[in-house]
Amino acid sequence: AIQMTQSPSSLSASVGDRVTITCRASQGIRNDLDWYQQKPGKAPKLLIYVASSLESGVPSRFSGSGSGTDFTLTISSLQPEDVATYYCLQDYNYPRTFGQGTKVEIK
Amino acid sequence: EVQLVESGGGLVQPGGSLRLSCAASGFILSNYCMSWVRQAPGKGLEWVANINQDGSEKYYVDSVKGRFTISRDNAKNSVFLQMNSPRGEDTAVYYCAREESHYDSSGATKYHLAQWGQGTLVTVSS
Numbered sequence: 001a002i003q004m005t006q007s008p009s010s011l012s013a014s015v016g017d018r019v020t021i022t023c024r025a026s027q028g029i030r031n032d033l034d035w036y037q038q039k040p041g042k043a044p045k046l047l048i049y050v051a052s053s054l055e056s057g058v059p060s061r062f063s064g065s066g067s068g069t070d071f072t073l074t075i076s077s078l079q080p081e082d083v084a085t086y087y088c089l090q091d092y093n094y095p096r097t098f099g100q101g102t103k104v105e106i107k
Numbered sequence: 108e109v110q111l112v113e114s115g116g117g118l119v120q121p122g123g124s125l126r127l128s129c130a131a132s133g134f135i136l137s138n139y140c141m142s143w144v145r146q147a148p149g150k151g152l153e154w155v156a157n158i159n160q161d162g163s164e165k166y167y168v169d170s171v172k173g174r175f176t177i178s179r180d181n182a183k184n185s186v187f188l189q190m191n192s193p194r195g196e197d198t199a200v201y202y203c204a205r206e207e208s209h210y211d212s213s214g215a216t217k218y219h220l221a222q223w224g225q226g227t228l229v230t231v232s233s
Contacts, residue, residue, distance in 0.1 A: 001169070031212045034219045036152070043202055043226060044144075044152060049219035050209050067212065087152050091217050094166040096142075096154040 002026050002090050006099035012107045019075040021102045023066075023088035031067045032092035038101075039084045047086075048073065080106055109133040109222050111203050116227030119193055127188040127227060129203030137161070137181040140206040140218055143188050145199035146226075153199075156188065157206065157218075171197075193231040200226040 003026040013019050023033065031051035036044040046055045048064035051071060061076040075082055083106055088099040115127040129141070142157040156167045156177040165177050176189040186203055202225075206218035 032217050036220070038152070043223040044220075045223070046219055046221050049221075050211055050217065053209065055221070085151075089152075089154070089220070091219065094157075095168040096157075098152045098154060101151045 001095050002029065002092065002097050004088055004090055004097050004099040006086075006088060006102050008102060009100065010103040010105070012105045013078050014107045015078055015080060017078045019078050019082075019104060021073045021086055021104075023071040023073070023099050025069045025071075025090055025092075028068045029090045029092035032090055033064075033066070033071050034089045034091065035062075035064055035073045036087045036089060037082075037084045038087065044087065075104075078104070078106070109205065111205060111222060111224035113201060113203055113224045113227035116201065116229045118230045118232060119190070120233050121194055121231055122192055125190045125193065125229060127190065127201055127203075127229070129186040129188075129224060131184045131186065131205070134205070136179070136184045136186075141177075141179065141186045142204045142206055142220060143177060143186075144202045144204055144220070144223075145197075146202070147196070147199045150199075155201070158186065190229070193229070195231050198229060198231045200228050202226045 005024045033051045035048040038044040052064045063074050085101045085103045110132045112130045119125045143155040158177045174192045179186045204220040205222040207221040211217045
């Protein structure tokens with residue numbers, strides 16, 4: 001199975017900061033990568049698919065980039081409501097695999 | 108409004124069986140692939156299984172192959188996960204999710220998990 005490694009595991013940033021989360025695949029996955037946000041006690045929510053396409057209704061401060069093995073999720077200006085854990089997911093092949101998650105907190 | 112409502116969770120003994128259901132509403136189920144994803148307490152997300160629109164193709168994570176079976180009844184707007192011989196490590200919240208298609212950089216059709224239910228908790232313990 002393809003291994004997905006996220007970094008960092010957690011981060012603390014101030015409101016308005018630019019935040020970057022990376023996801024690395026153990027082999028090339030083209031651009032077959034999604035990003036999900038999960039707030040405490042809630043179901044995950046799709047943010048980005050096919051590496052850089054913003055899901056409808058998701059604020060434009062979220063963006064994704066990358067292809068092959070290295071991917072990035074960027075929050076251009078961190079807001080209090082962005083406190084959550086973020087996961088990448090590869091859909092290049094089965095079994096699909098998630099990264100271990102990145103917990104984002106406000107400093 | 109698209110809704111996915113999971114049910115059937117609860118306490119099950121190791122080696123027993125449990126059937127999870129996902130009731131879909133607000134859309135035509137037969138048009139969509141569906142997945143199950145789980146999350147152990149305090150842990151990350153793990154994709155478990157998916158099924159295509161007519162049930163002819165199914166995929167599983169290695170850890171549940173031979174024990175879990177995904178199925179669907181489009182006429183009853185439901186997707187199921189039959190859990191046989193569960194183990195302690197299967198304890199988790201189980202989410203069903205509706206997949207939507209897109210094209211990747213090679214032109215292949217791929218799927219993302221666009222809509223999620225609220226989950227049902229399964230506890231495997233004696």
